[in-house]
Amino acid sequence: MTVEVSSLKELVEQASGDDRSPDTQEYFVNMGPQHPSTHGVLRLVLKLDGERVLRCIPVLGYIHRSIEKISEHMNYMNCVHLTDRMDYLSSIMNNWAVSKAVEEAAGIEVNSRIQTIRTIFAELERIQSHQLWWGVLGMDLGAFTPFLYGIRDREVLNDVMEETVGARLTMNYVLPGGLMADIHPNFVHRVKEFIKYFRPKLDEYDDLLTNNVIIQERLRNVGILSAQTAVQYGATGPVLRGSGVAFDLRKDHPYGVYDQADFEVPVGTIGDSWDRYWVRVEEMRQSLNIVEQLLDNIPPGDFLVKKLNSKIKIPEGRYYSQLETARGVLGVFIASDKKDEPYRLHYRSPNFNNLWCLEPMIKGDYIASLIGAMSSLDLVIPDIDR
Amino acid sequence: MATTTPDPTETDCPPMDFGDLKSECVAPRPSIMGQKRSLRSILWLSFKGILRGLLTTLSYFRRPSTVVTQQYPENRETLEMFERYRGRLSLIHNEEGEHGCTACQICERLCPNASIIITKDKKNEATGKPALDQFIWRQDTCTFCNICVLVCPFDTLEMTGDFESSVYDRRLLVFNLNEYAGPTAGQLDKLEDEELAKAQMKPMKKYQGPVPMCGGEMDGIPKLDVEKSTDV
Numbered sequence: 001m002t003v004e005v006s007s008l009k010e011l012v013e014q015a016s017g018d019d020r021s022p023d024t025q026e027y028f029v030n031m032g033p034q035h036p037s038t039h040g041v042l043r044l045v046l047k048l049d050g051e052r053v054l055r056c057i058p059v060l061g062y063i064h065r066s067i068e069k070i071s072e073h074m075n076y077m078n079c080v081h082l083t084d085r086m087d088y089l090s091s092i093m094n095n096w097a098v099s100k101a102v103e104e105a106a107g108i109e110v111n112s113r114i115q116t117i118r119t120i121f122a123e124l125e126r127i128q129s130h131q132l133w134w135g136v137l138g139m140d141l142g143a144f145t146p147f148l149y150g151i152r153d154r155e156v157l158n159d160v161m162e163e164t165v166g167a168r169l170t171m172n173y174v175l176p177g178g179l180m181a182d183i184h185p186n187f188v189h190r191v192k193e194f195i196k197y198f199r200p201k202l203d204e205y206d207d208l209l210t211n212n213v214i215i216q217e218r219l220r221n222v223g224i225l226s227a228q229t230a231v232q233y234g235a236t237g238p239v240l241r242g243s244g245v246a247f248d249l250r251k252d253h254p255y256g257v258y259d260q261a262d263f264e265v266p267v268g269t270i271g272d273s274w275d276r277y278w279v280r281v282e283e284m285r286q287s288l289n290i291v292e293q294l295l296d297n298i299p300p301g302d303f304l305v306k307k308l309n310s311k312i313k314i315p316e317g318r319y320y321s322q323l324e325t326a327r328g329v330l331g332v333f334i335a336s337d338k339k340d341e342p343y344r345l346h347y348r349s350p351n352f353n354n355l356w357c358l359e360p361m362i363k364g365d366y367i368a369s370l371i372g373a374m375s376s377l378d379l380v381i382p383d384i385d386r
Numbered sequence: 387m388a389t390t391t392p393d394p395t396e397t398d399c400p401p402m403d404f405g406d407l408k409s410e411c412v413a414p415r416p417s418i419m420g421q422k423r424s425l426r427s428i429l430w431l432s433f434k435g436i437l438r439g440l441l442t443t444l445s446y447f448r449r450p451s452t453v454v455t456q457q458y459p460e461n462r463e464t465l466e467m468f469e470r471y472r473g474r475l476s477l478i479h480n481e482e483g484e485h486g487c488t489a490c491q492i493c494e495r496l497c498p499n500a501s502i503i504i505t506k507d508k509k510n511e512a513t514g515k516p517a518l519d520q521f522i523w524r525q526d527t528c529t530f531c532n533i534c535v536l537v538c539p540f541d542t543l544e545m546t547g548d549f550e551s552s553v554y555d556r557r558l559l560v561f562n563l564n565e566y567a568g569p570t571a572g573q574l575d576k577l578e579d580e581e582l583a584k585a586q587m588k589p590m591k592k593y594q595g596p597v598p599m600c601g602g603e604m605d606g607i608p609k610l611d612v613e614k615s616t617d618v
Contacts, residue, residue, distance in 0.1 A: 078498035081531035152454055166470035172531045207442045213432035216416035264411040278413040
């Protein structure tokens, strides 16, 4: 059996063809699927002229696990645990997205205690996701030390969450209609300790990377994504906000208890890698603010609205719900046929749309800039393929 | 992506209106090289930025107490996991070695990836009620989602803090959780004859019955008696 990727072949023939002249030729290079800078099994077919990138074609499908199809044979409670494996750095937000969609469709009202705990966890998860991204960005640009600093602080936060949840990465903490367990008695105290610990560390982050001229020069004016292109490509999250569009679901369509918290949405100016870098670092500060405000006012109540219900039935119809994960808007589409399992479940994952911004960002730039630009997109590959 | 597809960045698109979306928190531009400065000023500012980073790292030599590295295999004795940590699944046995599983199979039905297989004795001779025969847990497919623990109506399952589960053969990841096949602790207590109760507790080994290791021979693992086929 032969498999032909005809379009790529055409591109190669078109590029070189019968050209035997001594001038520079356009040529193709595979970046990935096993490249350390792609953070996963993402393959980029690069059309190069010397060191200039003329085209950058992402090829997907190396880590497709058919999460959406498997979900069609599962009840809604079980669907949740698969979403941990999509964007594993914002697993609680993924859990929440499905739970929110199911709750809205089935008409389950959750109390404010559940909403507050969910919001706090989502923000903590956002911080740890950005901590890892910050370390990895340094490593991609050739600085190994920041990675250790980012991981060190993430470890402290991971321990805080592990005490309540019991898992470190694939958390599966939020269920349709509540939470898997109540917060640990130590939780509030330990989060306060973490906030006290992490605020000065953010200034250390600035010393290590933000004020470093090498990092600034490698990020500034590299990978410029205009606001118009970002909106056209459906980019969301820090990528869109880095381009200067102040769109954040937490502000624009508040869910959870975000409307009770006072925080700012950081935006960039021209949409280069530096803007996206700064937006994420600032988001960590804002997330700390949100957690600090909500932590003292966790209302009393149950952590599960009623008895654990594995057979939630959703009325016939189509439902869509979305929320803001660490990387952008995660939408959940449910088509239901009155059964306790979805007829079709679709995820609109933020990384998929953000990925395609890579080509307009990097066209005509050096291949070395591609690494920094891609790192500033903060892609998680399993979320692209699902 | 065919070659004929027009490049989306080059298509005509009217300028977009983003409405009144505004934020007060706008990213500053790094300005060392951006503005008109003398070469000496640029070099000094660049040097200062790099030096600050270096001093940050160097300062940790002076504060060894802030080093967080744990020497994992060496600290095994003192290492404590959180009580809610989701490690190996275990069937809770009381001091007398009796479990509380009635073989109701709710965990088996709700397990998202069929990691739990329960076989049962439909009617126990002594109690006249269904009794557990084998509680097979497939650690190799388990995602540690905690749903079995959550749905168990008798609270007889728990996730322990045991996380060191590497083995050289994946067949060793499928095993029985119950130490004996027979009725629950409560049902055994109701039996007045202690001898009869003892007789109901048929000992069950870790690898026994229709689990993949049964009958297999491996170094250090004794051959097990087989009754049924090995396919689970």
